[in-house]
Amino acid sequence: MIPLSWYLLLAAALFAVGLFGVLARKNAIAILMGVELMLNAVNINLVAFWRYLDVQAIAGHAFAVMVFAVAAAEVAVGLALVISLYRRRQTVAADQIDLLKW
Amino acid sequence: MDNWLFIGIFILVAGVFPAMPIIMFHLFGPKRSNPQKLETYECGMETVGETWVQFKVQYYIYALVFLIFDVEIVFLYPWAVAFDSLPLLGVVAGVLFIFLLADGLVYAWRKGALEWS
Amino acid sequence: MTPMQVIFIITAVATVLAAIMVVSRRNLVHAALFLVITLFGVAVNFILLDAPFLAVVQVLVYIGAIAILMIFAVMLTRNIQEDGAGEAFNKNVGMAGLVSFLVLSLLVVTLGGWSEFRALPPVANTSGAVEALGLALASADGYVLAFEVASMLLLGALVGAIFVAWPRKNENE
Amino acid sequence: MDPLAALGEWFLNLLAMINLPPAVGQILLYLIGVIVIATVALVITIFNTWLERKIAARLQDRVGPNRVGPWGLLQPIADALKMLTKEDTTPAGADKIAFNIAPILAVVSVLLIWAVVPFTSQWYGTRLNVAVLYIAAVGSFGVLAVLMAGWSSNNKYALLGAFRAVSQLISYEVPLLLSLLIPVLMARSMDISTIVEKQGTLLEMFVVAAPLAFLLFFISSVAEVGRTPFDLLEAESEIVAGYHIEYSGFKFGMFQAGEFMHTFTISALTAILFLGGWQGPLVEQFPILGLVYFMGKSFAVYFVTMWMRSTLPRIRIDHMQSLNWKVLVPVALVLLMLTPLVDFFTKDLGNLFSLFVGSPAELTLSVRAGALLLTNLAIMLGAIEVIRRSVKRATKARVPFPRRDEARPPIEEAA
Numbered sequence: 001m002i003p004l005s006w007y008l009l010l011a012a013a014l015f016a017v018g019l020f021g022v023l024a025r026k027n028a029i030a031i032l033m034g035v036e037l038m039l040n041a042v043n044i045n046l047v048a049f050w051r052y053l054d055v056q057a058i059a060g061h062a063f064a065v066m067v068f069a070v071a072a073a074e075v076a077v078g079l080a081l082v083i084s085l086y087r088r089r090q091t092v093a094a095d096q097i098d099l100l101k102w
Numbered sequence: 103m104d105n106w107l108f109i110g111i112f113i114l115v116a117g118v119f120p121a122m123p124i125i126m127f128h129l130f131g132p133k134r135s136n137p138q139k140l141e142t143y144e145c146g147m148e149t150v151g152e153t154w155v156q157f158k159v160q161y162y163i164y165a166l167v168f169l170i171f172d173v174e175i176v177f178l179y180p181w182a183v184a185f186d187s188l189p190l191l192g193v194v195a196g197v198l199f200i201f202l203l204a205d206g207l208v209y210a211w212r213k214g215a216l217e218w219s
Numbered sequence: 220m221t222p223m224q225v226i227f228i229i230t231a232v233a234t235v236l237a238a239i240m241v242v243s244r245r246n247l248v249h250a251a252l253f254l255v256i257t258l259f260g261v262a263v264n265f266i267l268l269d270a271p272f273l274a275v276v277q278v279l280v281y282i283g284a285i286a287i288l289m290i291f292a293v294m295l296t297r298n299i300q301e302d303g304a305g306e307a308f309n310k311n312v313g314m315a316g317l318v319s320f321l322v323l324s325l326l327v328v329t330l331g332g333w334s335e336f337r338a339l340p341p342v343a344n345t346s347g348a349v350e351a352l353g354l355a356l357a358s359a360d361g362y363v364l365a366f367e368v369a370s371m372l373l374l375g376a377l378v379g380a381i382f383v384a385w386p387r388k389n390e391n392e
Numbered sequence: 393m394d395p396l397a398a399l400g401e402w403f404l405n406l407l408a409m410i411n412l413p414p415a416v417g418q419i420l421l422y423l424i425g426v427i428v429i430a431t432v433a434l435v436i437t438i439f440n441t442w443l444e445r446k447i448a449a450r451l452q453d454r455v456g457p458n459r460v461g462p463w464g465l466l467q468p469i470a471d472a473l474k475m476l477t478k479e480d481t482t483p484a485g486a487d488k489i490a491f492n493i494a495p496i497l498a499v500v501s502v503l504l505i506w507a508v509v510p511f512t513s514q515w516y517g518t519r520l521n522v523a524v525l526y527i528a529a530v531g532s533f534g535v536l537a538v539l540m541a542g543w544s545s546n547n548k549y550a551l552l553g554a555f556r557a558v559s560q561l562i563s564y565e566v567p568l569l570l571s572l573l574i575p576v577l578m579a580r581s582m583d584i585s586t587i588v589e590k591q592g593t594l595l596e597m598f599v600v601a602a603p604l605a606f607l608l609f610f611i612s613s614v615a616e617v618g619r620t621p622f623d624l625l626e627a628e629s630e631i632v633a634g635y636h637i638e639y640s641g642f643k644f645g646m647f648q649a650g651e652f653m654h655t656f657t658i659s660a661l662t663a664i665l666f667l668g669g670w671q672g673p674l675v676e677q678f679p680i681l682g683l684v685y686f687m688g689k690s691f692a693v694y695f696v697t698m699w700m701r702s703t704l705p706r707i708r709i710d711h712m713q714s715l716n717w718k719v720l721v722p723v724a725l726v727l728l729m730l731t732p733l734v735d736f737f738t739k740d741l742g743n744l745f746s747l748f749v750g751s752p753a754e755l756t757l758s759v760r761a762g763a764l765l766l767t768n769l770a771i772m773l774g775a776i777e778v779i780r781r782s783v784k785r786a787t788k789a790r791v792p793f794p795r796r797d798e799a800r801p802p803i804e805e806a807a
Contacts, residue, residue, distance in 0.1 A: 002227050005330045007264070010231045012330065014238055014257075016323035021242030023315030024308045029247060029292055033254050036285065037238050040261045043273075051268045061352045062362045064273050065177065068280050069369040072173040073376035075285050076166050079292040080380035083162060086296040087386065095309045106266045108422050108518040112507045113500070115426045119434065120499035120646050123472075124492070127642035131480045140484040159384055161559050164713070165291050166384070168562040169284040170377040171721075174370065175569045176276050177356065178728075179525055182577040184353030185732065192357035193736045195366060197729050202370040204725045206377040207717070215381050216717045218710035222415075248543055252490065255536065275525045283532025287562065290539055294551075346521050349582065 007048035015041035028082045028094045032075060039071045163215045167207070174203045227267055234260030245307040247293040255286050272349045394514045394679065426507075429517050433506045437653040438468045444652070444698055451702040478641035483546060486638065490544035494537045495639065495646035501533035502654045509660060510585045512670045512682030523584040524576055527661070528569055531616070534650075535561050541647075542635035553634035556709065557618065557625040563716045564615040564622075567608050570724035574598070574605035574731060575665045588669035595757060599666040601764040602731070604772050606666040608724050613658035614697060615716070617651060621704040622712060656694055663689035723775050730767050738763045 014037055021034025043064050050060020086092050181188075181196045188196075210216055237256040244250040258281040265274035308315075355361035400421055407417035442457065442465060449456030457464030482491055508523040510516040520526055535558055542554020575598050579587040591597045599606045615622040625634045636647045663669060667689045670682030707715070738760045 001221065002224055002267070005333050006227065006231070007268070008330050008333075009327065010234065010264070012323060012326035013235045014261075016319045016326070017235065017238040017242055019322060020315050020319035023318060024312040025242065026307065026309045027247060029289060029296070030242070030250060030307075033241055033250060033289065036254065036281075037241065037257065040258065040281075043277075044261060044264055047265055047268050047270050047273060051270070055269075055348070056351075058348065058351045058355045058361075061270065061273065061348055062355055062365065064270075065276070065352070065356075066365060066369060068176070068276060069173055069373060072169055072280065072285065073372050075288060076169055076376045076380040077383070079162070079288060080166070080384035082292060083159065083295055084383045087159075092296045093309075103266075103269070104418075105518045105520055106271065107419070108426070109504075109507055109520075111419070111422050112426045112430075112504060112517065115423070115430055116500045116503040117496060119430055119503065120496045120649075123642045124495065124646065127476060128480050131476060131478065131641055134479060135481065137484070140481060159295070159386065161555055162288075162291055162295055162384060163381060164559045164563050165284075165288045166380050167377065167717075168566055169280075169288050170373050171566045172284045172569065173280055174373055175566075175573065176280060176525075177366065177369065178573055179576060179582060180272070180349050180353030181357050182353070182573055182732075183580060183582055184350045184357070185577055185735070186580050187350075187354055188357055188736075190736065191359060192354070192363070193732050195357045195363050197732060199366065199370045200725060200729050202367075202374050204722070204729075206374045207721060207725070209378050210381055211718070213381055213385060215385055216713070218713045252540070271520065271522050272525070275522045275529045278529040279525060279532060283529065283535060283565075284562070287532075287535060287539065287558065290543075291555075291558075294543070294555075349522065 004048060004052045007044055011041040011044040011048070014038075014044070026093050026095060028085070028092050028097075029079065031094055032078045032082075035074065035078075036071060039067055039074075043067050160218060163210070167210055167216075170206060171203065174199070223267065227264075230260050230263045230267075234264070243307065248290060251286060251290045251293060254289065255282050258282050258286065270348065272352070396515060425517065429506050430503055433503060433653060433657075434649075436656060437649060440652055440656055440694070441468045441471070444701075447695070447698050448702045451699065472645070475641050475645045480643070481638075481640050483638050485546035487544035487546070490540045491638075492643070494541035494544065495636075495643045495650075497533055497537035497540065498650040499646050499653070501530055501537060502650050502657055504530040504533075505657050505661070508584055509657075510588055510664065510669060511686055512679050513585075513589075513675070514679050515683070516585060519583060519585050521581075521583050524572055524582045524587075527584075528565075528572065531565070534654075538635050541639070545635070545638040547638055549633075550635050550637045553625060553637065557635055560618070560622065560625065560712060561616060563713060564612045564720075567716065567720040567724045568612040568616060570721070570728055571605045571608035571612065572665070573728060574602050577732060577735070578602065584664060588664055588671060591668035591671050595761050597666065597668045597671075601761040602666070602727075602768055603765070604723070604727055604768040605731075606662070607772075608720055608727075609665065610658075610662055610693075612716075612720060613662065614700070615712070617654045617658055619651075619655060619697060620701040621707045623706060624709055624712060655697055656690065659693035659697060660686070660690040662693045667693075719775070719779065723771060726775075727768070727771055730771065731764065734763050734767050735760065 018034045018037030018041060021037060022031050025031050025034060046060050046064045046067070050057070050064075082092055085097060089096070091097075177199065178196065181192075181199075185193075234257050237253045237260065240253040241250050241257060244253065258277060261281075262274040262277040265271070265277060356366045357363055403421060403424075404414070404417050407420065408414065445467070446456040446464070457467040460466040460470045482488060505527050507517040508520055508526060538554050538557045538561065542550045542552075542557070545551070575587055576582055578598055578601065579590040581587060581590075587598075594600070618625045636644055639647065663686065668685075669689070670686040672681060672685035675682050675685065739756070
């Protein structure tokens with residue numbers, strides 16, 4: 001059967017790839033995609049631990065559903081910011097959004 | 103798990119079913135192509151510029167409201183399944199949840215974000 | 220190797236490869252389509268973990284709504300100049316690669332030597348999970364507070380996002 | 393014993409005799425089952441293309457296809473052959489992979505629904521305890537297919553059509569999901585077979601207790617398919633042809649086939665979720681009768697969609713969005729707030745009355761169904777009244793159209 005560590009390794013790989021995307025991408029929407037990858041990695045971990053530790057404890061499911069809600073909220077507001085920014089500055093490159101930078 | 107094995111096989115077969123006639127069509131259909139035929143179909147006019155249209159923000163707003171509603175409705179399905187064992191408080195919690203959901207719609211409506219202009 | 224392991228390895232490799240494509244493709248629509256493949260791979264993993272409800276929700280919410288919203292946003296903010304010539308990465312790409320590689324190797328080293336939970340616990344019947352979740356979400360000694368707070372969070376996100384994205388009156392487009 | 397189950401048993405025994413491991417036999421059996429279900433769905437679709445043309449013709453006082461085969465029954469085959477003579481084109485600037493995957497995905501998204509549809513009490517692909525959400529989730533691949541088709545064509549009109557189509561599809565998914573919640577709430581289960589089993593008698597059919605949910609589900613499903621009156625995706629006079637403008641031959645045919653199959657699928661789902669699916673008199677003694685009931689109910693609903701198609705004009709895009717966000721979604725939300733409350737408070741009423749008369753279970757049932765029906769009717773009447781008033785207020789300000797002689801003043805006599 002599949003050991004738990006396999007799932008954790010998959011989640012780790014997804015998390016690292018997502019982290020790279022967040023740190024290295026130039027386009028703000030691509031950064032949000034990286035965040036989504038990281039959130040998915042977290043969800044795999046939550047569900048894997050739920051399955052291997054205690055199926056009766058529903059916390060794994062409840063937290064995973066909360067992560068869905070948080071991801072949706074984050075994407076909605078994040079993309080709204082990107083669109084608003086694009087309308088004013090005609091750019092979606094994250095390193096050109098430096099108005100608050102001194 | 104067996105159920106999902108069935109679904110997995112179904113996905114594969116469902117992919118093959120429409121792919122078969124398309125491949126057959128690709129192999130046996132007539133091929134008398136010329137560059138004119140492969141041009142973009144825009145009422146016979148020459149295509150000007152790249153394919154790029156500035157879309158209205160309206161499309162995004164609808165998708166946004168849909169996303170939020172989608173997630174909230176997903177929360178309600180387990181609640182509906184467990185309805186028989188819920189106490190009054192649980193039922194009220196669900197109804198309150200739907201009420202909060204409706205508030206978002208009211209805001210969008212009052213803001214005029216639902217108008218197709 | 221059992222068939223389950225084969226299925227897991229195939230989906231895991233496909234998921235991670237698609238994720239790498241997501242962060243490296245310059246064409247953002249392609250990146251979003253690869254994101255869909257990644258998300259679907261994660262859904263298959265949920266199935267393997269006996270959580271069909273979460274798998275279905277993953278497809279419904281992530282692929283059906285979030286990915287669609289991403290593609291919409293990409294097309295709304297498409298800029299001809301940035302499309303062809305623009306770089307995919309910013310100037311910190313080397314540093315970012317190093318950091319994420321360090322994180323990954325740390326996790327791999329830690330998890331590689333971990334020998335607990337070799338096999339799936341034999342509890343096969345997880346079909347009551349959806350009902351238990353529904354009960355937990357709406358009962359006072361469960362997650363009813365989290366349930367309502369999630370509703371408030373989503374309401375706030377909806378109001379905030381519409382407020383931000385909707386053009387101001389004095390803004391001439 | 394059920395004939396199909398006996399056949400499967402015999403097949404497994406046959407495989408065991410030639411020393412195949414049982415797991416392989418099970419997979420082979422699944423594969424055969426999948427192929428049978430998919431073929432049935434496709435054959436029904438092909439038959440429906442003929443039926444639809446015939447009925448649309450009768451409704452418009454024409455004869456319809458009558459040349460190929462008896463009563464024109466072989467017309468679909470002639471259509472398929474004709475499509476094969478078309479040229480397979482992929483536009484020069486198109487994204488080849490996405491362009492070719494999109495039509496396949498469009499069919500897959502509909503075909504997958506049939507994996508959980510119960511034909512009779514014994515005959516179904518598989519039983520999932522999340523079947524209702526599975527159906528909704530599978531539908532999101534259809535949205536993706538539309539977006540991929542529009543984007544990969546590299547054509548302004550295709551992209552614009554895809555945007556319109558997707559905004560319609562996702563908008564109407566909100567009332568669809570909300571109204572799907574009502575049968576789930578009433579059956580206390582997301583398993584579609586359990587939902588059918590709960591609708592044993594006429595009074596238990598969900599259409600009796602929740603007619604408003606039935607209407608909401610039906611309207612939003614028709615919009616989801618994009619049939620008249622919601623066919624602005626391919627409004628020829630406005631946006632050339634919608635997202636599939638660059639497709640030709642069988643690739644275009646796949647989009648059409650997907651749409652036809654989807655129409656029948658939503659009819660079947662309406663029959664299952666609200667009209668009791670395979671339930672009917674004598675179905676316990678002869679399970680095979682269930683197939684007749686199920687098909688009869690599905691085709692009855694399908695006939696209504698065809699009837700709508702031949703009689704209703706196309707709706708305008710702003711009306712389409714207002715109908716969704718300002719009528720269907722608010723009504724669904726109000727319904728969803730009241731239904732659980734009514735349901736909860738009538739749950740034990742039967743026991744109360746049973747002190748005086750009859751058996752509690754039956755009484756509870758009729759009290760609950762009656763209360764829910766009254767709630768539904770009240771919401772429906774209230775909604776109609778609100779809409780009537782707001783329409784009245786909106787039309788008062790409208791400038792009346794000038795009469796003909798005012799609009800065009802008589803020409804002054806020429807000098």
